[in-house]
Amino acid sequence: MATATMLAVAAAALTLPATTAHAASTAPLAPRITLAAPYTECLADDCRKAGGPGVAATFTFAPNDADSEIVAYQYILSSDPTWSSVAGETATVTRIPQQAGLYRLEVRAVDGTGWPGQSAYLDFMVASGEGAIGRWHFDEADGAALDSGTVEGKTRHHATLTGGATRDERGRRGVRTHDSEGVPLPSPATDRGLSLDGSTGHAATSGPVVNTRESYTLSAWVRPDTLGSADRTVLAQDGGFRLSYDASEGAWTLLTSAPGTTDHRTLVAEQPATPKAWTHLAATYDAPADVARLYVNGRLQAVDTAPGTGATDGPLQFGRALSNESPAEYTDYFDGSIDEVAVWQRALIDKEIADEARLMLGDGRNAVESVGAWSADGASGPVLTDTASGYGHELALSGGAALNGDNLELDGVNGAATADGPLLDGAGSFTVNTDVTLDGAAVSTWDVGRAGQVFARRTADGSVWGLWYEAAPMRTEFDPETFEEKLVPVGYWHFGRMNADGTYDAVVSDEAARTDVPVELTGVYDAQEGTIDLYVGNRRNGGALTVANAPGPGEFTIGATTDGDTRTRHLPARINDIRVWAGAAGSSQQVLEMTAD
CATH class of the missing domain: 2.60.40.10 (Immunoglobulins)
Structure with missing residues (x-):
């Protein structure tokens, strides 16, 4: 046959x-x-x-x-x-x-x-793949960054901090409440990370960590303070590889080279780099196939053949690289934060890279770092400052937006508040949470389909990410006080992406939105899975929905969104406790823990 x-x-x-x-x-x-x-x-x-x-x-x-x-x-x-x-x-x-x-x-x-x-x-x-041959959390109180790699019998390569290199309490693992087994810690622990000044600050091991003749993987979390005309190196091993920001490309790159030759390859990420936002970078080299791959936020960005690098004897550098023009000098110093660095002596597969980008803590929890937290309690004036996360972002009020000491009041006409700069990498995972009291009298006059934005981030392709309320047909209810029927406004909460053509991909609340009472809303975007979740109160609504993301820093706006230079979709509401995390909550239980007052 x-x-x-x-x-x-x-x-x-x-x-x-x-x-x-x-x-x-x-x-x-x-x-x-x-x-x-x-x-x-x-x-x-x-x-x-x-x-x-x-x-x-x-x-x-x-x-x-x-x-x-x-x-x-x-x-x-x-x-x-x-x-x-x-x-x-x-x-x-x-x-x-x-x-x-x-x-x-x-x-x-x-x-x-x-x-x-x-x-x-x-x-x-x-079996589990061989673990990391080197891992650095940078969470020590002082001294060298200790190598906590998991491969038995391997030399530990501790990294010495030099120049303008310090640790701060803005590590990517955020505030840790449980250990790796899911057991609650006696008290919350704030993670530390490596902070570099962009001029002399760096960390380095005393010798090579990666055998560049063989397959390897690099992984790191970065948050650049500035991205401009200068190249910035995240990781490099003298003469072997360089994981860095290329100013001419405006993107993250991987350069591999053979020692003593001019033969090299540069892989360039498709999406632009975002300043002042946590981003996960990873790169692999498959020695048998002579193929290199570059990943951003757990997603493959570039793949190409790469020259065999041969052996390199230089140390692993965190935040700088050996100069091509002056081989005895270092250059391209990183300005910002580097954290959770790991290297493997094998090429991880896509699934493993995605898991590393989730920064999983175990027991259904992912590491999340608070990058914005605003409370209107006791606040007044034209600016609401984040005094809780450590990043100090300000929300500038405009139009009919005002602080009354308890809430951020939005008039639904032209009121809005805008953050001063990017909070998130547009292609990375995030979690957002807020308390909203919707103005029932105002939305009762809305036509079906009219939307008001709780928060919004406009992306490079013109779409809008965020949480919003959308009016539905009004319904008749019996009024127990007047013993008569009355029309009441009906609408639903949405979390997701409003496309540039007016369509949307969003999770919709199971029940109609309540008006004139505080409602807690939480949105979770998992970049590795490409899924979104909406929680109303502590209850997950609608189930996870797969949705495409669009990179781009975008403007983070409360109470409206932008269409070019014009503000639209204003929301009549009172808002308090606006919170934004880099990273996706891993479970309903983690959402509950993160949003507990």
Whole structure:
């Protein structure tokens, strides 16, 4: 039977359930499955871990000894969303595990009539990939930054802080309330990070950390204070690689080079770099394939062939790089914060990079760093200052916006408040939270479809990210005081993206928005999964929705949004406790903990 015919038979068989009536004497029996090294089949008393994420698992299917005329196989791995098929009396397939753990493969043979037979099963265990050979949290009170890499037997490469290098209490892990096992800490701990002055500040190990002849991965969180005409280096190992900001490109780049030669490759991120916002950077080099990859916020940005770098003997530099023009001098000093640096002596796969960008703490929690926190309690005047997060952003009031000592009052006509500069990397994960009291009398006059913005961030493509209220058709309710029916305004909360063409991708509240009473709203964007969540009070509404993000720093506005130079979508409301975090809350429980007063 021709291969095309066999594939057609196998594809048709996928539409038939295995239990479809078929003579038991002729239905194929459970086929034989052979698993190639490095993996081994789990036995009742022996299930050995092997391989790792990204290490291929290869299976060969063969007919049961009692069967003949087998033309194809159907199979599904426990991590696969759907069944697949492959033609042949015997067949070999390969799957790439994306994470460690136990996997099960189910296979059934298909005969010439297109009928699937009995299933065979094979379990195997995928080991965790080798851990980081170096990891630096920069959370010590003083002294060197300690290397907490997890590979046993490896030399620890502590990093010495020099020049204008200090630690501040704006580390990317934010305020930690639980340990890695999810156990509450005796008291909250504020994370520290490496702060560099852009002129002399840097940290460095005493010798090389990465063997650049072999595969490797670099990972770091950065928050540049300035991005302008000067290049800024995040990580570099003399003569091997440089992960940095390229001023001519306005973007993050990875440069790999061979020592003693001019042969090098530069990978440039597609999205522009954002100043004053936390961004996750990662880069991998696959030595067998001579391929380098650059990631921003867990998403692949560039891939290209790269020259073999050979051995390099220089130290790992945090925040500066060896000059190309003057080999004895260093240059491109970083201005801003660097934190949570890690290196591996292997090329991590996409799933592992995404997990690193989530900065997972364990027990369903991700690290989140407060980058904006404004409370109107006791406030007055034309400016509301963030005195809680440590970043000191100001909200400038305009039009019919005023502070009354308890709330930020917005008149719904031209009132708004705008932050002084970017708060977030537009392509990164974030969480926002606020308390809103909607003016029922004002929204009762709105036409269906009219929207008012709680907060907004306009992106490079003209779309608007944020939380907003949208009017729906009014409904009739019985008034127990007048014993008469009355029309009441109806509208719903939305969190997501309003597209430039007027359509939107958003999670909508399950119930109509209440007016004239405080309502707590929380929005979560997971950049790695591309999903959004909306919470009204402590309850998750609508389920996660997949939505595309658009990079760009954008203006962060409360009570309205911008369309060019014009403010639109004004909201009549009173607002208090506006809070913004870099990073996505990992669970409903974490949302509850983050937003608790």
